[in-house]
Amino acid sequence: MANESNEPLFDDFCLSFLFSEAGDSNRIESFDLSCEASLICSQNPGNDPISEQVSKEVAGESSRQLCDICIGSKDCHEMFTIPSCNHQFCADCICKHVSITVQESAGVVNCPGLDCKATLNIDDCREIVPKDVVTMWADVLCESLIPPLQKFYCPYKDCSAMLVNDSDKIIKESECPYCWRLFCAQCNVSWHSGVDCEEFQKLNDNERQREDLMVYELAKQKEWQRCPNCKFYVEKTEGCLHISCRCSFEFCYACGEKWSSTHGGCRP
Ligand SMILES: [Zn+2]
Ligand SMILES: [Zn+2]
Ligand SMILES: [Zn+2]
Numbered sequence: 284m285a286n287e288s289n290e291p292l293f294d295d296f297c298l299s300f301l302f303s304e305a306g307d308s309n310r311i312e313s314f315d316l317s318c319e320a321s322l323i324c325s326q327n328p329g330n331d332p333i334s335e336q337v338s339k340e341v342a343g344e345s346s347r348q349l350c351d352i353c354i355g356s357k358d359c360h361e362m363f364t365i366p367s368c369n370h371q372f373c374a375d376c377i378c379k380h381v382s383i384t385v386q387e388s389a390g391v392v393n394c395p396g397l398d399c400k401a402t403l404n405i406d407d408c409r410e411i412v413p414k415d416v417v418t419m420w421a422d423v424l425c426e427s428l429i430p431p432l433q434k435f436y437c438p439y440k441d442c443s444a445m446l447v448n449d450s451d452k453i454i455k456e457s458e459c460p461y462c463w464r465l466f467c468a469q470c471n472v473s474w475h476s477g478v479d480c481e482e483f484q485k486l487n488d489n490e491r492q493r494e495d496l497m498v499y500e501l502a503k504q505k506e507w508q509r510c511p512n513c514k515f516y517v518e519k520t521e522g523c524l525h526i527s528c529r530c531s532f533e534f535c536y537a538c539g540e541k542w543s544s545t546h547g548g549c550r551p
């Protein structure tokens with residue numbers, strides 16, 4: 284928008300000087316608005332800012348514009364122009380839009396305009412978006428540059444740090460550089476010492492605790508068999524392979540199969 288009144292652009296000092304000198308405060312106030320509006324709008328780059336401006340102007344209030352998101356009539360300086368497409372929305376709405384998008388871990392923030400494919404640039408938004416959102420946005424952008432297969436996360440919920448494996452090697456046992464705890468990057472759990480990943484992944488959720496793993500490891504060493512029914516470990520010292528468990532389930536000690544007419548025990 285051109286400086287329609289053809290008045291010179293006054294700075295704040297000049298305005299306040301005018302204000303204190305003038306008797307008609309209404310006149311000054313409206314002058315103040317249009318002056319400020321021209322200052323802001325003259326900074327907005329655009330292909331055809333004047334026609335855009337006019338079409339959005341609210342009748343009777345030349346310095347006010349309509350925000351298509353909140354349908355609010357906004358003062359010109361409350362509006363934000365997206366440089367790549369010249370769409371204008373109020374700064375509050377852009378701010379909310381950016382926060383929500385970034386919180387969904389998306390680094391690419393599209394223009395909220397209907398069918399508009401333009402994207403918002405982080406640097407353009409620094410002035411209107413809170414600092415913590417800008418920081419989060421930068422983090423998300425940074426993270427999105429790392430190929431998904433190289434990313435993994437510390438499985439301890441109170442840490443969840445993102446880690447990067449840019450080598451070709453498969454990482455299993457890892458120490459988180461942030462919380463210094465050991466974990467398995469393949470199973471995404473705290474480190475399961477003595478049990479390899481394949482075995483670990485076969486275990487039920489309620490058997491994955493540290494104590495359970497210690498028993499599991501011991502059982503493996505001692506060649507204890509497990510009742511397939513109640514999961515109780517059974518140690519056979521002598522006698523035949525036929526086991527009658529405390530839960531009354533009968534199974535073969537050699538292979539763990541149910542004892543039946545077809546399975547009469549494996550050869551020891
Ligand atoms: Zn708005
Ligand atoms: Zn747009
Ligand atoms: Zn950690």
Ligand SMILES: [Zn+2]
Pocket residue numbers: 455467468469470471475479480481483
């Ligand atoms: Zn593992």
Ligand SMILES: [Zn+2]
Pocket residue numbers: 510511512513514515528529530531532
């Ligand atoms: Zn049993």
Ligand SMILES: [Zn+2]
Pocket residue numbers: 535536537538539540546548549
């Ligand atoms: Zn058997």
